[in-house]
Amino acid sequence: MYRPQIKVVDCTIRDGGLANKSQFPLETVRAVYKAVCASGVDYVELGYRNSKEMFNPDEFGPWRFCDESVLKQATEGIDRGQTKLCVMMDAHKSSPDDLLPRSESVIDMVRVATYVKDIDKAIRLANTATEKGYECCVNIMAISHEGDQFLDEALAQLESETKALAVYVVDSFGALYSEVVDFYVKKYQGFLKTKEVGVHMHNNQQLAFANTIEGIIRGANYLDGTLFGLGRGAGNCPTELLLGFLKNPKFNIVPLLKVIPEYILPLQQTIDWGYHIPYMLTGILDKHPDVATAWITGPRKLDYTGFYDHVTDVP
Amino acid sequence: MYRPQIKVVDCTIRDGGLANKSQFPLETVRAVYKAVCASGVDYVELGYRNSKEMFNPDEFGPWRFCDESVLKQATEGIDRGQTKLCVMMDAHKSSPDDLLPRSESVIDMVRVATYVKDIDKAIRLANTATEKGYECCVNIMAISHEGDQFLDEALAQLESETKALAVYVVDSFGALYSEVVDFYVKKYQGFLKTKEVGVHMHNNQQLAFANTIEGIIRGANYLDGTLFGLGRGAGNCPTELLLGFLKNPKFNIVPLLKVIPEYILPLQQTIDWGYHIPYMLTGILDKHPDVATAWITGPRKLDYTGFYDHVTDVP
Structure with a gap:
C-alpha cells in the first residue's frame, strides 16, 4: 500500500553542490539526471539559480546558476519520463528577474530556500515563480534556531500569501529527533491548510532517513533525498533508501x-561527506556544520576531544 | 529528564569480533574497556565465551572464548567505575560447563544469544548462569524470519522459566522499520511481565540509532551499541550517538x-563496516548480510545491479 500524494525530490546535484561549489562535470549531471528520471522519482533538482552578482562564476560552477543553456545541455536527448525538473533559488541570494516565463524554460518547479528572517523576500520570489507559470515550493532553513512566534508568523504568511505546493521542514543542522520532527510537521499542518508539508533531513546523527520516514508517518508528502546521501557535511537522506522503503510501483531502484558506483562513489575522492564525529557533535549541539568542516580540514582533524572543547566553547 | 532504568551495553569488541574473527590486539581491548568504563556506560561486553570444540582457537582470536585469564589481562589495573563486564554465549555454540561460579570470575553478566529454534538450549544456559550467580539477558536473533506463534511461545517460556533481566529484540538483518520495532517491543512487553525489553539494531538502512530511539520511546530499557557502529556488515547503533541522546548525567561522551580516533578508526584499514549498497539491499530484502559480504569481497564488488539480480534470485 502506498500514498499516491507522495512526491520524491532528488536534489543530489543541487545539495551536493554545497560541498564542491557546484563544480560537477556535465557528464555526471547528465548521468544523475538520466538515472533519476528512469527511476520514476517525481522531481530532480539540478542546482541553484542564484545571482551571478552574489556568487562569483569564476569560483562557483554552472550548477550554482543553472542558465537555461546549461540545463538544456544537461537534459537534452534524455527520456525524462514523468520526472519534472526543478532548481532552487535562495531568497536572499537570487533575483526574481532571473526567471524566464515557464514557456521559455526547461524548468518545471522553483524551490525557494529561505530563512525565517527573509520570508518576505521568499514570498515575493515564490509569487514571481507562480506568476511566470512554475510550480513552487518553499524550504524554510534553520528552523531549529527560530523562535516559535516568528516561525508561526512565516507559516501563516506562506499559507495566505503564496500558491506554493509545499512548505518544507528543513533540519539544517541534523539536530532533530523523531519527536521534534513530529512537532514541526504537526505545527506546519496547523498553518498550511491548502499546502503539503515537505521534509529535508540531514544525516549528522544518522537520522536523515529515519526522520524522513517519521515525516511520512505524520503526513509529509514532499520528500528530499540525494544519491548515497551526497551533500555538505554528513549529507542527506539517501534517495535509494527512500525508494527501497516506498511502495509506489512507479519507482524503480x-x-x-x-549510477551510484559509476558517478557518485568516485566523488568520495574529493568530497568527504558522511558520518564523522565532528558533524555528529554539531548535530547534537544544533550548530552549523561549517565549524566541523573547518576542523576536519585542519591539522587536528582526528582530535575529537579538542573539537568537543572548541565547539562547546562557541556561543 | 531521563529514565534511570535505562542500561546501555557497549558490545564493540563482542559484535565487532564477528567482522574479524575476534582478532583484536589486547591493547585495543584494554583501550575500549577503559574508555567505556570512564564514560559511565552500564555494561561492556568483551567477547563471546563460546566453545573451543565448536570454534577453532587457531582461527578465532581470544575474544571468541574470553578465558578468565584473558579477561583479567584486559581489565586489570583499569578503574571500572560502575561499569559491569559481560560476555555473550551462543546457545547452540557454547557449553554451560564453561561458566565458573561468579565468585571465581571477573564476569558480571552472561548474555545468551539464541535463535527461536534453540530456545530450550538458551533457557538451560540462562538458568545455569543464574544458578552460578551471574546476571543474565537473552538476545533472540533473526526474529524477522520467525513465525509469530513460535516467537510467542519462546517469549512465554523465557518469562516463566528464566530469571533473565531482559530479553532483546534483535534486528539481525537490519530490516526493521520503526513501526515494526513498535510491534515487536509491544509484543515482548505483552509476555515479559517481570523482565525488561532490550533492543539490538543493525545499520543496513541507516536506522540502527533511530530504531534504538524508537525502542526507548516504546519502553525498551536495555540498549546495545558499539563504538562508531563497529560490527559485521553495515554495523550497529553507535554508542556515542546513544550517549549524545540520553540525558542521564552519569554518562560522559x-x-x-x-578512543574512537585512536583505536576504532584505524580498524577501517582491515574491516570495511558501514553503509554499502549491498548491505542496504540485504536489509531491505530481510536477508542475511553474508551474501553481501561475499559480493563486496569479490571481483564485482561495485556491480550493484548485478548484486541486486543475484540477491533477488536467492530464495
Whole structure:
C-alpha cells in the first residue's frame, strides 16, 4: 500500500553542490539526471539559480546558476519520463528577474530556500515563480534556531500569501529527533491548510532517513533525498533508501544502483561527506556544520576531544 | 529528564569480533574497556565465551572464548567505575560447563544469544548462569524470519522459566522499520511481565540509532551499541550517538571521543563496516548480510545491479 500524494525530490546535484561549489562535470549531471528520471522519482533538482552578482562564476560552477543553456545541455536527448525538473533559488541570494516565463524554460518547479528572517523576500520570489507559470515550493532553513512566534508568523504568511505546493521542514543542522520532527510537521499542518508539508533531513546523527520516514508517518508528502546521501557535511537522506522503503510501483531502484558506483562513489575522492564525529557533535549541539568542516580540514582533524572543547566553547 | 532504568551495553569488541574473527590486539581491548568504563556506560561486553570444540582457537582470536585469564589481562589495573563486564554465549555454540561460579570470575553478566529454534538450549544456559550467580539477558536473533506463534511461545517460556533481566529484540538483518520495532517491543512487553525489553539494531538502512530511539520511546530499557557502529556488515547503533541522546548525567561522551580516533578508526584499514549498497539491499530484502559480504569481497564488488539480480534470485 502506498500514498499516491507522495512526491520524491532528488536534489543530489543541487545539495551536493554545497560541498564542491557546484563544480560537477556535465557528464555526471547528465548521468544523475538520466538515472533519476528512469527511476520514476517525481522531481530532480539540478542546482541553484542564484545571482551571478552574489556568487562569483569564476569560483562557483554552472550548477550554482543553472542558465537555461546549461540545463538544456544537461537534459537534452534524455527520456525524462514523468520526472519534472526543478532548481532552487535562495531568497536572499537570487533575483526574481532571473526567471524566464515557464514557456521559455526547461524548468518545471522553483524551490525557494529561505530563512525565517527573509520570508518576505521568499514570498515575493515564490509569487514571481507562480506568476511566470512554475510550480513552487518553499524550504524554510534553520528552523531549529527560530523562535516559535516568528516561525508561526512565516507559516501563516506562506499559507495566505503564496500558491506554493509545499512548505518544507528543513533540519539544517541534523539536530532533530523523531519527536521534534513530529512537532514541526504537526505545527506546519496547523498553518498550511491548502499546502503539503515537505521534509529535508540531514544525516549528522544518522537520522536523515529515519526522520524522513517519521515525516511520512505524520503526513509529509514532499520528500528530499540525494544519491548515497551526497551533500555538505554528513549529507542527506539517501534517495535509494527512500525508494527501497516506498511502495509506489512507479519507482524503480535499479537505475540508481547503476549510477551510484559509476558517478557518485568516485566523488568520495574529493568530497568527504558522511558520518564523522565532528558533524555528529554539531548535530547534537544544533550548530552549523561549517565549524566541523573547518576542523576536519585542519591539522587536528582526528582530535575529537579538542573539537568537543572548541565547539562547546562557541556561543 | 531521563529514565534511570535505562542500561546501555557497549558490545564493540563482542559484535565487532564477528567482522574479524575476534582478532583484536589486547591493547585495543584494554583501550575500549577503559574508555567505556570512564564514560559511565552500564555494561561492556568483551567477547563471546563460546566453545573451543565448536570454534577453532587457531582461527578465532581470544575474544571468541574470553578465558578468565584473558579477561583479567584486559581489565586489570583499569578503574571500572560502575561499569559491569559481560560476555555473550551462543546457545547452540557454547557449553554451560564453561561458566565458573561468579565468585571465581571477573564476569558480571552472561548474555545468551539464541535463535527461536534453540530456545530450550538458551533457557538451560540462562538458568545455569543464574544458578552460578551471574546476571543474565537473552538476545533472540533473526526474529524477522520467525513465525509469530513460535516467537510467542519462546517469549512465554523465557518469562516463566528464566530469571533473565531482559530479553532483546534483535534486528539481525537490519530490516526493521520503526513501526515494526513498535510491534515487536509491544509484543515482548505483552509476555515479559517481570523482565525488561532490550533492543539490538543493525545499520543496513541507516536506522540502527533511530530504531534504538524508537525502542526507548516504546519502553525498551536495555540498549546495545558499539563504538562508531563497529560490527559485521553495515554495523550497529553507535554508542556515542546513544550517549549524545540520553540525558542521564552519569554518562560522559568524552572518553569515547578519545578512543574512537585512536583505536576504532584505524580498524577501517582491515574491516570495511558501514553503509554499502549491498548491505542496504540485504536489509531491505530481510536477508542475511553474508551474501553481501561475499559480493563486496569479490571481483564485482561495485556491480550493484548485478548484486541486486543475484540477491533477488536467492530464495
